[in-house]
Amino acid sequence: MNHPSEHSANRPRALSGGVPDLDKVIHERVRLAIVSALAVNDKLSFNQLKDLLQVTDGNLSVHARKLEEGGYVSCDKFIQDRHPRTEYQLTEKGREALNRYLGHMEALIRAMRES
Amino acid sequence: MHSGQPRRPEPSVIPINSQAEANLRFIRQTMERAASFTAVPGWGLVWMGLSALAAAGVSAFQPSGAHWLGVWLIEAAFAVPYGFWAMHRKARKLSTSLWSTNGRKFLLSFLPPVVAGACLSVALIRGRYDDLLVPCWLLLYGAGVTAAGSHSVSTVPIMGGAFMLMGALAFFTPMGWSSVWMGLGFGVLHVVFGVLIARQHGG
Numbered sequence: 001m002n003h004p005s006e007h008s009a010n011r012p013r014a015l016s017g018g019v020p021d022l023d024k025v026i027h028e029r030v031r032l033a034i035v036s037a038l039a040v041n042d043k044l045s046f047n048q049l050k051d052l053l054q055v056t057d058g059n060l061s062v063h064a065r066k067l068e069e070g071g072y073v074s075c076d077k078f079i080q081d082r083h084p085r086t087e088y089q090l091t092e093k094g095r096e097a098l099n100r101y102l103g104h105m106e107a108l109i110r111a112m113r114e115s
Numbered sequence: 116m117h118s119g120q121p122r123r124p125e126p127s128v129i130p131i132n133s134q135a136e137a138n139l140r141f142i143r144q145t146m147e148r149a150a151s152f153t154a155v156p157g158w159g160l161v162w163m164g165l166s167a168l169a170a171a172g173v174s175a176f177q178p179s180g181a182h183w184l185g186v187w188l189i190e191a192a193f194a195v196p197y198g199f200w201a202m203h204r205k206a207r208k209l210s211t212s213l214w215s216t217n218g219r220k221f222l223l224s225f226l227p228p229v230v231a232g233a234c235l236s237v238a239l240i241r242g243r244y245d246d247l248l249v250p251c252w253l254l255l256y257g258a259g260v261t262a263a264g265s266h267s268v269s270t271v272p273i274m275g276g277a278f279m280l281m282g283a284l285a286f287f288t289p290m291g292w293s294s295v296w297m298g299l300g301f302g303v304l305h306v307v308f309g310v311l312i313a314r315q316h317g318g
Binding site: 029032033036037038039040041042043044048052053098102104105106108109112 | 135136138139141142145146148149150268316317318
């Protein structure tokens with residue numbers, strides 16, 4: 001399994017150069033991983049996402065905020081058992097963006113096979 | 116520069132379709148790993164725990180060891196298939212399956228100690244070591260849950276550890292405590308951890 005970090009040597013190259021239609025917000029390794037993980041969970045806490053994606057606090061915060069600003073995820077901050085807790089949830093817009101992105105990837109593969 | 120010098124090879128270019136395939140693979144793998152967080156059915160465990168509590172109540176008043184064993188075999192005949200069905204249902208809800216990478220890892224870690232426990236039970240009953248049945252069941256079920264929990268949320272291995280602790284304690288109590296230990300283990304622990312998992316991991 002590739003390490004979902006921006007600095008991973010194994011990550012596929014960014015496709016943005018030749019594909020103008022791709023959603024720039026989720027066409028990034030960590031953000032794509034956050035959206036994918038939230039797509040199969042009602043909600044995930046900050047620590048669960050951090051454990052799952054093996055990223056640093058700072059890295060996760062930055063990318064989660066970008067997704068939040070884009071309206072792709074919602075963030076809920078509250079106190080539980082006297083500890084601050086942050087939970088993320090995929091919004092309808094985020095789910096649609098992931099589905100669109102999956103469609104783009106499949107279309108790319110089809111187009112390359114047909115050419 | 117010497118014109119006959121062999122040209123430096125072009126840097127390898129990744130075709131766009133293989134990049135897209137790698138991206139799709141990455142999404143699928145991330146989803147599979149993420150699904151392992153919640154594939155254990157919290158509410159399913161609660162129902163299994165409640166049925167075990169009922170079985171503990173019934174078994175406590177059985178006239179013989181054979182009747183006591185019969186109650187728990189009937190309970191197991193309902194609880195085990197229900198547990199797998201609940202897990203399958205939750206996995207499906209999360210767009211994954213028991214046969215996904217993590218589902219297979221979970222089952223392959225959980226089943227060996229449980230199968231060992233079943234075989235050991237036959238040997239213990241035939242050798243008339245009935246007093247060792249409950250501690251062995253709790254210990255080996257706990258071992259299975261702890262091992263499988265390494266592929267799931269942290270609550271699961273903690274539950275497995277609690278089962279193992281109860282199994283170890285049960286070795287030092289008289290046989291008359293069998294129904295109490297079964298109720299505390301398969302009943303109370305399942306209910307408590309089931310509620311925790313359901314609340315923290317979406318059902």
